[in-house]
Amino acid sequence: MSLLTVNRLSIAGPRQPIVHELSFDIRAGEWFAVVGQSGSGKSVAASAIGQLLPSNLKATGEIRYDGRNLLALSPADMRRIRGRQIAYIFQDYQGAFTPFHTIGRHFDDVQRLHLSLSKDERRQQAESSLVFVGLSEEVYDRYPSQLSGGQLQRAAIAIALLPKPDLLIADEPTTALDSVSSFRVLELLSRLQKESGCAILFITHDWRHVRKYADRIAVMKDGRIVEAGDAQEVLHRPRHPYTELLIQSSPSLSRFNRLSSSEVTS
């Protein structure tokens, strides 16, 4: 069943069009990867879903979610959906945190906005979600600068999933992490997705991640989807020469697969 349907989404920049008539749908509970080279328009397309485009970019077309066109919602209506039903995590996990607020304060901000819980319940919920993503509950009182990149990204995932969103948009969440932290974060996402049943829109240029986690994929080139379908089908029988080129030029899967479970325990 379709959770979100993107219909002829175009995004125009100040000088030229960036994204051209994208159409795809995301099904409930699936891992949908959008893959393509740097600059192909993956991030701007993902930002348009939550009305997070910079003001110099304009989106047209339709993004249907829960019977409504997200592009036509008022900023206030969009804020009620974003964070609660549609959550984001980004490559720039540092930028997602305010340096002078504790991790606990970041939890609290989301809990106050989207959940009605008492102060004690909020702290309890935050501490158990920290433990759930493999962090200690002491992290609650720490500042972002006191955590490693991998730990911060795991905290960001815990916060994003608190309101139990239907869709998590993960924009290259592991690009800035070393390979072991990256592996841990992806395994965590995969586990949480199975447990929570949320769909993931996963933006990446890394085919190793596509091969391991994606159910379906869309391949983007120069602002257009050149090929889309079942991930294994596209990987094994790419129809577009560009997809074939991307797959052939991707780094070997062997290093990623060699990471053993002993390397990834916290």
Ligand SMILES: Nc1ncnc2c1ncn2[C@@H]1O[C@H](COP(=O)(O)OP(=O)(O)OP(=O)(O)O)[C@@H](O)[C@H]1O
């Ligand atoms: N605010 C902006 N104003 C003008 N052009 C922009 C703006 N934001 C993005 N672009 C342009 O839009 C195009 C697509 O950018 P986008 O960040 O979506 O690519 P991407 O596929 O996500 O790349 P990457 O993998 O490097 O993140 C690029 O050419 C970029 O320069």
